[in-house]
Amino acid sequence: MSDTLDxxxxxxxxxxxxxxxxxxxxxxIGFALGPDSxxxxxxxxxxxxxALPRAFEWPTNLxxxxxxxxxxxxxxxxxxxxxxxxxxxxxxxFFYDLKEYPWGxxxxxxxxxxxxxxxxxxxxxxxxxxASEYALAGASMTFWAADSLPTPGSRAGARLLAxxxxxxxxxxxxxxxxxxxxxxxxxxxxxxxxxxxxxxxHSNNIQGDMQLEAQLVMHGLYCGDPSGYDDLxxxxxxxxxxxxxxxxxxxxDDEAGFMWGDAGMLYCWARASDIEKRDFSKTWMALECF
Numbered sequence: 001m002s003d004t005l006d007x008x009x010x011x012x013x014x015x016x017x018x019x020x021x022x023x024x025x026x027x028x029i030g031f032a033l034g035p036d037s038x039x040x041x042x043x044x045x046x047x048x049x050x051a052l053p054r055a056f057e058w059p060t061n062l063x064x065x066x067x068x069x070x071x072x073x074x075x076x077x078x079x080x081x082x083x084x085x086x087x088x089x090x091x092x093x094f095f096y097d098l099k100e101y102p103w104g105x106x107x108x109x110x111x112x113x114x115x116x117x118x119x120x121x122x123x124x125x126x127x128x129x130x131a132s133e134y135a136l137a138g139a140s141m142t143f144w145a146a147d148s149l150p151t152p153g154s155r156a157g158a159r160l161l162a163x164x165x166x167x168x169x170x171x172x173x174x175x176x177x178x179x180x181x182x183x184x185x186x187x188x189x190x191x192x193x194x195x196x197x198x199x200x201x202h203s204n205n206i207q208g209d210m211q212l213e214a215q216l217v218m219h220g221l222y223c224g225d226p227s228g229y230d231d232l233x234x235x236x237x238x239x240x241x242x243x244x245x246x247x248x249x250x251x252x253d254d255e256a257g258f259m260w261g262d263a264g265m266l267y268c269w270a271r272a273s274d275i276e277k278r279d280f281s282k283t284w285m286a287l288e289c290f
Contacts, residue, residue, distance in 0.1 A: 045140060047070070154210070
C-alpha cells in the first residue's frame with residue numbers, strides 16, 4: 001500500500017507530504033452490496049432474513065420492531081486488518097429504526113438502534129423481520145482490504161489538515177485530498193466502487209465531530225443544539241472521546257434501494273475497550289447527510 005499511496009500523493013500534488021499522509025492511515029474493510037445470493041443464511045448480508053437465536057427477543061423502539069439492517073459473519077472478516085480486534089468468529093448483527101431514522105444526537109435516540117454479538121453461528125436460525133413497509137431487501141456483501149484517510153470534520157482530519165498546511169505553506173486543496181482518499185480506499189475493490197460502505201478505519205464525516213458527539217450523548221447530554229457541548233461535564237468527557245472508533249459506515253446506495261436523508265451515511269461507533277470485551281451493547285449510531 002506504501003507504493004500506491006506514494007503514487008497517488010504524487011498525482012494529486014502531495015508528493016512531499018506522503019509521509020504525513022502515511023502517519024494517518026488506518027486499515028479498514030470496504031464492502032459492496034450485490035444481488036441477494038444463494039449463499040448460506042449465516043453469510044454476511046444486508047436486509048432480508050436474519051440469522052438469529054431461536055429465542056431471540058426482537059428489539060423495539062416506540063412500541064414497534066426495529067428493522068434488521070445487516071449481519072456480519074466475522075469469520076469472513078478475519079483475514080483483514082482493522083484498528084481493533086473483532087472476534088475471529090460469530091455474528092455481529094445490526095438493527096435500526098427505518099421509520100423514525102434517529103439521528104443520534106439525542107440520548108432518547110438510543111432505543112432506535114441495537115447491535116448484538118452472537119458467538120456461535122451454528123445456533124442461529126432464519127428469522128424474517130416482523131412485517132414492515134420499511135424493511136430492506138436482501139443483498140449480498142463483497143469485502144476488500146482498504147486503507148482510509150481522515151476527512152475534514154473529524155478530529156484526526158483537523159490534525160491532518162493542519163500538518164498539510166504547515167508543510168505546503170498554504171491550505172491543501174480539499175477536492176484533491178478527497179479524490180486521493182477515495183482512490184486509495186478503492187484500490188483493491190473487486191467491483192466498481194459506487195458507495196463508501198466500510199468497516200473500521202476513518203469515518204467519512206459529512207457534518208461534525210462524531211467522536212465527541214458519541215461521548216456526550218452516551219453520557220446523557222443532548223447534542224441537537226449547543227447545550228450539550230456547553231455543559232460543564234463536556235470538557236472532562238472530551239478528554240477521552242477518541243476511545244470511540246468507527247465500527248460500521250453504511251453509505252446511501254441507489255442500487256440497493258436506500259438513502260440516508262439527503263445522500264447521507266449511517267455510522268455505528270463503539271469504544272475500543274468495549275469491542276475488546278465483545279460488549280456491543282453500548283454502541284452509538286449517527287446519521288449525517290448533506
